[in-house]
Amino acid sequence: MLSFDDITNKFLEWLSEENVTISSKLVVKDLRKDNQGRGMVANEDIEEDEELFSIPRETIINIDNCSLTKTNSKARDGLLSLNQWEALIIVLLYELKVNGKSKWSAYFNTLPIKDTQNYKFNQLMFWSHEQLADLSPSLIIDRIGKDEAEAMYNKLFPKVVEDLNIPELFKVTLEEYHKVASLIMSYSFDVERPEFNQVEDDEAEDDEEEDDEGDGTILNGNYYKSMVPLADILNADTKLHNASLVYTPGVLVMKSVKPIKKGEQIYNTYSDHPNSEILRRYGYVETNGSELDFGEIPLKTIKDYFINRLGLTSSLVQDTFVILDKIAEDDEEENFAKIVLDSYDCFNDSQVILELIFIIQILSIVALLYRSDSLDFSNSESKSELISRVSKKCYQLIESKKLTKSFLENYEGIMRSRIQEYLVKIDCNSETGIVKTRAEMAKVVLKSECKSLKNCLDFEKVFSDEESSYKFIDDGKLIRNITKKRINGTDITDNNRKIKKNKLK
Numbered sequence: 001m002l003s004f005d006d007i008t009n010k011f012l013e014w015l016s017e018e019n020v021t022i023s024s025k026l027v028v029k030d031l032r033k034d035n036q037g038r039g040m041v042a043n044e045d046i047e048e049d050e051e052l053f054s055i056p057r058e059t060i061i062n063i064d065n066c067s068l069t070k071t072n073s074k075a076r077d078g079l080l081s082l083n084q085w086e087a088l089i090i091v092l093l094y095e096l097k098v099n100g101k102s103k104w105s106a107y108f109n110t111l112p113i114k115d116t117q118n119y120k121f122n123q124l125m126f127w128s129h130e131q132l133a134d135l136s137p138s139l140i141i142d143r144i145g146k147d148e149a150e151a152m153y154n155k156l157f158p159k160v161v162e163d164l165n166i167p168e169l170f171k172v173t174l175e176e177y178h179k180v181a182s183l184i185m186s187y188s189f190d191v192e193r194p195e196f197n198q199v200e201d202d203e204a205e206d207d208e209e210e211d212d213e214g215d216g217t218i219l220n221g222n223y224y225k226s227m228v229p230l231a232d233i234l235n236a237d238t239k240l241h242n243a244s245l246v247y248t249p250g251v252l253v254m255k256s257v258k259p260i261k262k263g264e265q266i267y268n269t270y271s272d273h274p275n276s277e278i279l280r281r282y283g284y285v286e287t288n289g290s291e292l293d294f295g296e297i298p299l300k301t302i303k304d305y306f307i308n309r310l311g312l313t314s315s316l317v318q319d320t321f322v323i324l325d326k327i328a329e330d331d332e333e334e335n336f337a338k339i340v341l342d343s344y345d346c347f348n349d350s351q352v353i354l355e356l357i358f359i360i361q362i363l364s365i366v367a368l369l370y371r372s373d374s375l376d377f378s379n380s381e382s383k384s385e386l387i388s389r390v391s392k393k394c395y396q397l398i399e400s401k402k403l404t405k406s407f408l409e410n411y412e413g414i415m416r417s418r419i420q421e422y423l424v425k426i427d428c429n430s431e432t433g434i435v436k437t438r439a440e441m442a443k444v445v446l447k448s449e450c451k452s453l454k455n456c457l458d459f460e461k462v463f464s465d466e467e468s469s470y471k472f473i474d475d476g477k478l479i480r481n482i483t484k485k486r487i488n489g490t491d492i493t494d495n496n497r498k499i500k501k502n503k504l505k
């Protein structure tokens with residue numbers, strides 16, 4: 001059996017045969033002790049915008065470059081009507097089945113799918129129920145995507161591969177499929193198609209609306225999901241990102257995007273994700289937290305808070321949500337956005353989404369009105385009218401950069417009650433060493449989310465930006481404004497002030 005280093009060396013020899021060029025300032029390194037598999041490290045200082053390596057387009061694997069479509073023209077036509085994921089799954093499974101004869105054998109030997117001694121699939125798809133329980137109360141547990149993945153498996157196997165006449169894939173198991181799909185998730189690149197860009201440039205003015213996927217099939221997309229040997233040896237880090245892949249018509253070039261010192265690792269970026277999502281997709285975590293970490297406040301936490309702490313009834317909270325949804329739905333001019341969400345993001349850099357501010361402010365006023373006993377919440381028509389008015393007045397208040405004092409109290413109470421769910425499981429501030437096991441990775445995710453939530457208790461940062469800060473006013477002022485017209489019998493729905501939907505983004 002080949003050793004880890006032998007596999008690396010054979011891969012490097014193959015790359016050279018493929019005319020891949022690598023800067024002499026880089027080496028491929030065994031980073032298993034840091035639980036990072038292989039990676040690349042600078043053995044000399046590198047300047048910004050230097051070419052690190054270049055890969056001919058013929059070396060990458062996709063629908064145009066693979067054994068399957070070279071020998072089976074029917075398969076190629078069929079693959080073109082699938083989506084990017086489905087097509088690359090079939091292409092790659094076929095290439096792996098003919099492994100010995102595939103020109104990519106030396107590359108496959110470096111991947112987790114072949115090297116089971118040195119690699120393990122740690123994406124959440126492969127965690128048991130007990131292991132996933134370590135991630136509670138993170139909402140990532142609800143977003144693993146197993147059902148969607150299995151639906152794709154059932155679509156492709158065996159019906160599609162039979163139709164495409166690929167007998168080698170008639171007996172693909174669910175496990176094989178999950179492994180290939182996860183490999184694609186964590187190793188593939190969306191490589192621009194140069195010929196498509198040409199056409200697109202010509203048509204750009206007529207067709208500005210068209211998105212990257214076109215109609216969802218490969219045929220009309222402007223890229224191919226592809227496996228890119230060597231480019232995918234780079235690990236990623238949201239804080240240490242220093243290299244990016246550039247697509248030219250003939251070759252793919254990895255370039256430094258900042259100066260890199262001798263001894264530093266070369267890091268790509270796999271896009272902007274918090275630790276929970278990095279774990280779900282790629283099966284690792286950033287030990288000290290991702291740059292893009294956030295915690296989430298589930299709608300249920302908000303609901304429970306207003307029921308248990310402020311005495312609202314469950315049906316009044318639920319009715320308020322229904323009425324707010326209806327206001328957003330009925331609003332043809334799109335001035336009022338949907339603010340009843342399943343959960344609300346609270347970011348590491350002390351930013352919260354505006355929908356969270358709106359929903360807490362509205363419920364805070366509803367709670368004060370309900371407890372004052374002076375208004376009729378029993379009749380559904382007057383309740384709906386009253387909540388519409390509360391919502392409009394709260395929109396105006398927030399637009400003028402004001403919030404009420406009860407909002408602040410309730411915001412803090414809700415945030416603390418969510419943080420408490422983490423504190424019963426972990427010490428948010430404890431040091432993290434090298435993370436190897438799934439239980440340790442789960443802890444890092446919880447810490448990332450808990451820290452982000454805690455940062456959103458820094459009111460100074462949360463409620464001010466570079467230009468201005470929110471002012472906190474007495475609730476009585478807003479309540480008088482809301483109840484005044486109602487008591488005088490004036491039409492409370494008359495309101496010409498519009499709050500633009502995009503202000504909620």
Ligand SMILES: C[S@@+](CC[C@H](N)C(=O)[O-])C[C@H]1O[C@@H](n2cnc3c(N)ncnc32)[C@H](O)[C@@H]1O
Nearest residue numbers: 035036037038186187232233234235236282284
């Ligand atoms: C595109 S590959 C990178 C090459 C990989 N190190 C290898 O040896 O094959 C992506 C995988 O590398 C690992 N990885 C990437 N960045 C990492 C990091 N910062 N820390 C730990 N593992 C990382 C994860 O297992 C991820 O699924």
